[in-house]
Amino acid sequence: MALKNLGPVRHAQAEPLSEAQPLLDSGLLPGFDAFPAVVLVLEKSSLRVAFANPLAESMLELSRRQLAQMAWHDIFTNADELTQTIAAIAEHRFQATHLDAVLERPGHEPLPVHAVIGFLESAPDYVLLELFENERHLRTDREERIHDLSAVNKQLIRNLAHEIKNPLGGIRGAAQLLEFELDARERGALREYTQVVIKEADRLQTLVDRLLEPHRHPHIVGDVNIHEVCERVRAVILAEFPQGLTIGRDYDVSVPDLRGDKEQLIQALLNIVRNAAQALREQIAQGTARIELRTRVARKVTIAKRLSKLALDLRVIDNGPGIADDIRDRIFYPLVSGREDGSGLGLTLAQTFVQQHDGLIEVESRPGHTEFQILLPFAA
Structure with a gap:
């Protein structure tokens, strides 16, 4: 559970419970049935559910009768930290607090919520817990972290690439001069070593050039039909993988043109689709590999704290083995790859190009099932 204590707040919703003890004893609090948030009333000692409103039943997929037989730790597997917060309320350290949490339940997706825990002065054996689904808040925080980290990484990579570039040219030139100075007898014996130095210098030069690529060319903006971009990428990948791979289309033909750099968008999507195809090697060998390109229009999308009325929602979905757990959170970092022969730059460059269009990749x-989502705002 990820908790963030935001400090004490006065909890206005606790006041209706000033005369609530008889209702708590009967297990009913009708006044909260129409409350526009998930409401749970818990016994402080055992954390048994004393009351749940209809929204709580809906969110937890449990009836009020079922919940009445359960305690907080019976519902969620990671209840300890929130339990400590409830204990602090019970000890009267503050009247109420609010925090962010990701609640985990067996057989269900993690549930991100904003929780408000209130101290019930007139019902001292109970606490009031309100839960608000919090996906938008967590997504905004995640976007900010990704954007900040990406900016730091890009600056670091640019500086590193420039620092490598100059001495690399000197190493290659020195190896060429050394090979030229060798006499015929020495050249036959030592040329193999000078060629290793030259070839490795060339390989590193190519790597440095790719690191600097997004910053070398001007951003050429025009009207872009995203389906033309998808078809171009689809043709290239099917030419590279002519057998065993199917690339399906699920296009929304109502998607309007967007303003952007067509070549950058092609390269970004190509890198993502090629990455998916390379991860599907076993499925391609079996003839079961599938990638789907899907386009939709998303409405009222917030990207980097900016609200867009309309945005392109482009998805690349494959049926491959999935991304390894140990690199999933770092998949867009430079030089991070799930393949032994991968450079770890394809997705980094894709993210850079998308961010240059004020967009987001997740x-x-x-x-x-692996699903990449690209969100690109349409011009206002």
Whole structure:
């Protein structure tokens, strides 16, 4: 559970419970049935559920009768930290507090919520717990972290690439001069070593050039039909993988043109789709590999704290093995790759190009299903 104590707040909703003890004893609090948030009343000692309103039943997928037989730790597997906060309320350290949490339940997706825990002065054996679904808040925080980290990484990589570039040219030139100065007898014996130095210098030069690529060319903006971009990428990938791979289309033909750099968008999508195809090697060998390109229009999308009335929602979905757990959170970092022969730059460059269009890339992955989502705002 990820908790963030935001400090004490006065909890106005606790006041209706000033005469609530008889209702708590009967297990009913009708006044909260129409409350526009998930409401749970818990016994402070055992954390048994004394009351749940209809929204709580809906969110938890449990009836009021079922909940009445359960305690907080029976519902969620990671209840300890929130339990400590409730204990602090019970000890009267503050009247109320609010915090962010990701609640985990067996067989269900994690549930991000904003929780408000209130001290009930007239019902000292109970606390009031309100839960608000909090996906937008967590997503905004995640976007900010990704954006800040990406900016730091890009600056670091640019500085590092420039520092490598100059001495690399000197190393290659010195190896060429050394090979030229060798006499015929020495050249036959030592040329193999000078060629290793030259070839490795060339390989590193190519790597440095790719690191600097997004910053070398001007951003050429025009009207872009995203389906033309998708078809171009689809043709390239099918030419690279002519057998065993199917690339499906699920296009929304109502998607309007967007303002952007067509070549950058092609490269960004190409890197993502190629990455998916390379992860599907086993499925391609079996003839079961599938990638789907899906376009939709998203409404009222917030990207980097800016609200866009309309945005392109482009998804690349594959049926591959999924992204390894140990790199999933770092998949867009430079030089991070799930393949031994990967450079770890394809997704980094894709993210850079998308961010240059004020967009966002996210990924969800599990075995058999990996889904990259690209959000690009349309011009107002």
